[in-house]
Amino acid sequence: MFLTIVSLSLCILPASAGSDATWREAVPGYRYQFPRDHFPHEDFRTEWWYYTGNVFDAAGKRYGFELVFFRQGTQREAEGKTAWDVRDLYLAHAALTDAAGKHFWYEERLNRQGPGIAGAQEGKSWNGNWSVNWSGETQTIEAVAEKFRFHLKLEPEKPFVIEGENGLSQKAEGRGRASYYVSFPLLMATGNIDGSAVTGRAWMDHEWFTELLDPEQVGWDWFSVQLDNRTELMLFELRRKDGSIDPYSSGTFIDAEGKGHHLKREDFSLQPLAKWGKYPVEWRIQIPSLHIDVTCKAVLQDQELRAPGGAQKYWEGAVDFRGSQTGVGYLEMTGYDGRVLIGSQTR
Numbered sequence: 001m002f003l004t005i006v007s008l009s010l011c012i013l014p015a016s017a018g019s020d021a022t023w024r025e026a027v028p029g030y031r032y033q034f035p036r037d038h039f040p041h042e043d044f045r046t047e048w049w050y051y052t053g054n055v056f057d058a059a060g061k062r063y064g065f066e067l068v069f070f071r072q073g074t075q076r077e078a079e080g081k082t083a084w085d086v087r088d089l090y091l092a093h094a095a096l097t098d099a100a101g102k103h104f105w106y107e108e109r110l111n112r113q114g115p116g117i118a119g120a121q122e123g124k125s126w127n128g129n130w131s132v133n134w135s136g137e138t139q140t141i142e143a144v145a146e147k148f149r150f151h152l153k154l155e156p157e158k159p160f161v162i163e164g165e166n167g168l169s170q171k172a173e174g175r176g177r178a179s180y181y182v183s184f185p186l187l188m189a190t191g192n193i194d195g196s197a198v199t200g201r202a203w204m205d206h207e208w209f210t211e212l213l214d215p216e217q218v219g220w221d222w223f224s225v226q227l228d229n230r231t232e233l234m235l236f237e238l239r240r241k242d243g244s245i246d247p248y249s250s251g252t253f254i255d256a257e258g259k260g261h262h263l264k265r266e267d268f269s270l271q272p273l274a275k276w277g278k279y280p281v282e283w284r285i286q287i288p289s290l291h292i293d294v295t296c297k298a299v300l301q302d303q304e305l306r307a308p309g310g311a312q313k314y315w316e317g318a319v320d321f322r323g324s325q326t327g328v329g330y331l332e333m334t335g336y337d338g339r340v341l342i343g344s345q346t347r
Helices: none
Strands: 046-057 062-073 088-098 103-112 118-121 124-127 130-135 138-144 149-156 178-193 196-209 217-227 232-240 250-254 260-264 269-276 279-287 292-298 304-306 313-323 327-333
Touching: 046 149, 046 178, 046 313, 046 327, 062 124, 062 130, 062 149, 062 313, 088 118, 088 124, 088 313, 103 304, 149 196, 178 217, 178 232, 178 250, 196 217, 196 327, 217 279, 217 292, 217 313, 232 279, 279 313, 279 327, 292 327
Parallel strands: none
Antiparallel strands: 046 062, 046 196, 062 088, 088 103, 118 124, 124 130, 130 138, 138 149, 149 178, 178 196, 217 232, 217 327, 232 250, 250 260, 269 279, 279 292, 292 313, 304 313, 313 327
16 A cells, blocks of 8 residues: 655655545445546545566566556645646655565655656656556556666556455545555566566556545555466455554455455455564465465565655565465565554554
């Protein structure tokens, strides 16, 4: 969902040097414009493009993949006018889960903005030789890491949805503690992993904001659910210091026609069932109004992303869903290794 620069993820981002007052806030009344809003919003401090998915080779071997591009603003207005002036910092995460081989690999890279180094613009985001390129709403992602590589074409099988209510995904009480949040909930993925042809399903999230969480919120559990009946779910719960679940937790149900339906906290329940270390890697998800009662289970227990240098850890990986429906997806859990950082604030 993120110091001197150490690391970033949905849970860790570098601190901003600028005052909050110089950045735009995510507030009601935003007028979305596409394709413009698929691309960078430099007047907001923090932004990410998040790709996850489950794919299979011809022999049925399963892989989970993740590729994330983060933009963190360091100053609202550039002080100079050369190509090397640092206005934004860019971090990227790439991960691969080999379910059958029981391997999980992860790399990250942090770069300053600069020609040929890292950046985001209309139609493209990149960090070294990791990239996403857009052609209409088809997105091609590529990552070449030390122990794995993938090249995948992602084509929408449903339209994107705007998460939250009335165009705003509120995360906490108070003005600006929110994000603008767009998802592609069903992407057909084709391409190759380590040279083997694969096909499957992917999910893409794009969020931009300046502030996000309340000081009493310590982390979240986030689920993307792609069910075999061609419906999807996005669910997140925000955990508070006192152990309670924040009422701003919410989600979206995407029906078979691709229409999104907002879910409030009282519409669903998330119950941890089994743990791997600190992390609940098995959950029961119930949505009575939709007759959904499924168990979420990690395909590999150790899918923890461990940032170098002793920075905070978080868990994100491929999962299966079984019960009233079946499907695949991704689970992210942050804040189990201490309260996380987002922008200039600890969360």
